[in-house]
Amino acid sequence: MRTIHLHDTASGALTELRPREPGKVGIYACGPTVYNRIHVGNARPFVVYALLKRFLQQEGYDVTLVANLTDVNDKIYAAAVREGVSSSDLARQMGDLYRADTDLLELGRPDHEPLVTTSMDAIIALIAELLRRDAAYAAEGDVYFRVRRDARYGSLSHRDVDQMDQGEGDDRSSLKQDPLDFALWKATKPGEDTAWDTPWGRGRPGWHIECSAMAEELLGVGFEIHGGGSDLVFPHHENEAAQTRCARDRELAQIWMHNGMLQLRGEKMAKSVGNVTPLHEAVAEVGRDGLLLLFCGAHYRQPVQYSEETIEQARAGVRRIRETGRLLHAGPSPDDLATHRDAFLDALADDFNTAAALAHLWSWVREANRRGGVGDEHLRQMLAVLGLENLLDAAGGDGPDAAALALLEERQRAREARDWARADEIRDALAAAGWTVRDGADGAELIRVEA
C-alpha cells in the first residue's frame, strides 16, 4: 500500500490520504442534474473517480464510491414543462439514460447512486438541525442559510466574503436577510409538480443541501475524498462545506478534489456554451477505449482538449497497446520490467497523475515489443487500473471468414510464384474487406482494420 497524495482544493496543496479507518476510503463525486442527456464533458468526473477507485483498490484499499444524481431542480421543472411531461417522469427517464450512457464506458457503477427524491428524510433533518442552531431561517416557506454565520465560508474557493459580488436579486431575494444567503429549501411554486411537507412548509430542497445530506448518510461526516468538476467549487461545494460545518461542527470531507474541464476548441464544453457532443455519440465515434485513453492523457486537474487531433492520437494509442497485446502471452512478466510497472503506480500515487503513469506504461510496451513476447502480467495490471485490460484480450468480432482465408492462401501461392502484382492485388482486396495482411516469420496473418 503506497502513501497516496492528492491535491486538496481547500489547502491548495498535496495532501496525504489518511483514512479515518485504516484501509477504508469513501469517495463522494457530484453527479449531473438529470434534465437531458449528458455530454462527453460530463463523463470526465465519472471516469476520473471510477479510475481513482480502481487504483485505490489496486493498492489494497476498500473503497466506497458514491455518485449522486440530482433529480429535483429548476432545470428539470422547466424541461418537463417544455416537453409536456411530469418532472418526475422526465427525471426518471433521464436518470435511466444517464446510467445507460455511462454504462457504455464499461467501468461498472458507483457503489451508491443516491437521488434527492429518495434522500428526503436526511435532507429535511439536516435543514431542521441548521434551523435549530439558528444557522438558517425560514421566510415564507423558504429556508435560507446564514452565510456569515460560517466563519470559514469562502475557505474552499479562496474567496473573501466581504468582496463577493452580491447575488443579483430574483423576485424572491428580498426574503434573504443577507444577499449572500442561499436557499436550503424553496417553497413550492406554481408549475412545480413535486413537493414535500415539512414543519416550515411544503416545498423542495435547494441545490446544495442534498449533497451534504447524502454524503453524510452514506459515508459519514469527515469522509476521505469529495470530488467533482472544477466548476462546482463555487458555489456548490463551498455551500456544501458550510452547511455541514454549521450543522455538525466538523468538516464534511478531508480532501476536496476537482477535475478540469473538457474543452472543445479551447473552450469549456457545456450546455450553456452550446458546444456539446453527447456521450453516447462520442463513444460511438471514438470508442470507449479511445475515450478513456484520451481522458488519461492529461492530468485530471488540467483541461483536456477534445478535438480531431487528440481523438486520433488516442486511437493510435489504443492500436499500439492492442498490437503489443498480440505478442504477449498470459503469465508473469520479466522481473526487470517491474520497474516500469512500479513507476506507473508511483505516478498515480502522486496526485493520480495518469499522464505521467502512461509514460511508464509506454516504456513497458516498448521494451516488451523489443523482446517480442513476454508475460502480460504487468501490462494487464496497469491497464486494469485504467479500465483498459480488455485491450489485451482477443479483438472482438469474428475472425477471418472462409473467403478471406481463401484469398490469403491464394496470395501465398502468388508470392511463392513471385507474382508480386497478383499478391499485392489480393492484399488490396483483403484491405477492402477490412483485413490488413501482415507477413511474419510464421507466415501471413490477417489483422482486422481498426475503426
Next chain:
RNA sequence: GGCACCGUGGCGGAGUGGCUACGCAGCGGCCUGCAAAGCCGUGUACACCGGUUCGAUUCCGGUCGGUGCCUCCA
C-alpha cells in the same frame, strides 16, 4: 474588477534548479519482394522582460496571452 490556474518542440502532454518524460505526426535506417507492425536513430521546446543563483524551462516580480469560477453548469 476579484479569486484559482495555465502558457513546454508540428500536435497532445508530464516534469525538474544543473543530468532535456512519454505518445502522435514527420524524416532517416533495420526488417520486408514491396508493405504492414515492430525496433533503432532523428528535433539547440520550455510566452516576453527583469531579479535571485555558480547555473532557471523550473524560484521571485512584472508584462502580454489563454482558461475556469464569481449566475445554472461535471
